Amino acid sequence: MIDLKYRKFIQIGFLAIITLIICYSSMQSMRANAWYFNGLNTLKQLSSPIDNSELLNAENAISLATEIEPTQPHYWQLYAYIKMLKLTTNKSFIDSDKKKLVYKQVEQALLKSIKLRKTWAETWISLAEVVSYQEGPSDRVYNYIQQAKKMGPNKIAVHLGAIQIALVNWHQLPPKYKALYVNELNLAVQHGYQFYDVFNIAQQVNGLPTLCLSLQFGTAFEKVRVSNHYRKYC
Template sequence: MTSRLLNIFKDNSLILKWIMVLLAGFCFLWSFQLFIAGNAYYSVKNDIEGWQLSPEKASIKQVDSGLSKIGSAIDYFPDNALYYQIQGQLFEWKAIVEKRSEESVDAGSDLNTNNANLNNAATSYQKSLLLRPTWSGSWIGLASVKLLQNALDNEFYYYVKNAKQAGPQDAIVHKFIVEFGLEMFSVRSIHYVKIKEQLKQHLNLGLQNPLSRDFVLKAIQKHNASGTVCRWLRDASYPVRKRIPNCITYD
């Protein structure tokens, strides 16, 4: 009887050891995949941030490399909304860079390729929102695709509205509305009328938020709108107004 109990104990111990080995192997594999995916994400994120500051530095080769990296990350973690969002940004950049390359050699714009890239971007943003519906960045991504398609329709404003609801204080929302609004103001577009109140609000909020402040200031300078923005924000706080070039003088 004792021998039988010992054999059962040994068998159970062996099973337990194998379970521990399998668990350790699984944890190691998961950690390795997390490390690879995380590195891919931050590498691509840094590239995109660099392109946003200097768009001319983006190349098709770099964008394709980024798509390959983030594609691997998605293969490892297909339920990560952030990976799909950044994949959408890469497809947008691919559309922008390829169009720029075609125009530089007077080859004309390949609308099919451009539309394919933008459709892929929209699909990635939609996948992101299926996983996380309240992600403002993906709503802004969909609005950005519509803007690049020159389709400023009700759907575009629906995306902007959802982005504001999802992240009213998010830097990405301030940046998009400020850049779009100032561009519409500069070209005297009818769309300025639709966005002007939101533009004033997000100029104010964008200058308050340290994550969007520099972008907003550059957008104001780009559109030579310092005087106009100063008038729009005459009721804003002193710390906001003093950041606008030539808005507050001490004469």
């Protein structure tokens, strides 16, 4: 009888411990999710021009989310996005060593995201972009682009990301990258109005002369050549 009662106490204690663990885990997930949406909503409501204090609040929120629950791939992706946005917003005031540090932090965050979920094409192309800032048009960057294309062969973000990498590194671009650039332009133009984002991208990276020259040839770009965007930028 005593052994039976003892076993029951053990079972009840064991169940209580499991319940506490589950409750704690659920609470942690809720806290992390709250901080994630705090950061996301802060980004959606950014003022124009962007206020650095708002970016800092968003960064602090997503940092807390990744600390509390580091197993969520979208947390790491948002963390990387905010880091790059801060760098872009303050690029005139950040020295080269700081930029290298941020690039490495972003790269590591994206690698963590990919380790947790390998099927997001946008994560692969973002990784390709940030590594290209560090290495130029390297084989590693090319492989990341190929992974992005494999996961999202019809995604406009992948096409535009590959085009941006090519334009940034045009003067040192290997032949396989130039072939990739031409191919991605032809794929991107099939997305209709979404293609016109390519002009803003080219302007940001001082690649408009190269882009405009590329669009002068080929039947695929006939409608582009008579568009307002083409007349404005080219």
